[in-house]
Amino acid sequence: MIIDDRAPPWARRIIRAVLEARAPRVARLPFVVRWEQTGEFFSCGQCWFRRNHLTALEVHAGTRRDDQRLTLLHELAHAILPASEGHSLTYWRTCFALYREYRVPLRYALLREGPYRQQALYGAHLAGVSIPDDIHNTIQALWKKPVLPGSQEVRYAARKPK
């Protein structure tokens, strides 16, 4: 792998540690890590695959460090799983295990990923992350369907403003 000079040292350490621990085969692939600093608040990223082999991992890093770390780990979870997993339940379980291991604030991660993809909270739950009630209810209200197995379907009685 070739890591962009612009990637900060903490990010290089995480990339090497995750790949060595979880996907040494991927670590030996000739993919590139591209890192670019944007002026945005949130970070975003993308993995590129060619015939199921990782060719590039990109991070467009925003200004908030926690969010950079979350984004890098989100992309690394894609990198270490088969491309076909996409944002599957297996994906989210792996992703939240990485968030916990690399100390992404979990409330933040749940609120960031929960509205984004429907199975994120279920995957977090399977990874052993406890889901606070307020976050659970907030995300479930956004999806208008249960986000955890066995959880109550939320009701939408339109409330009149007082």
Ligand SMILES: [Zn+2]
């Ligand atoms: Zn993703």
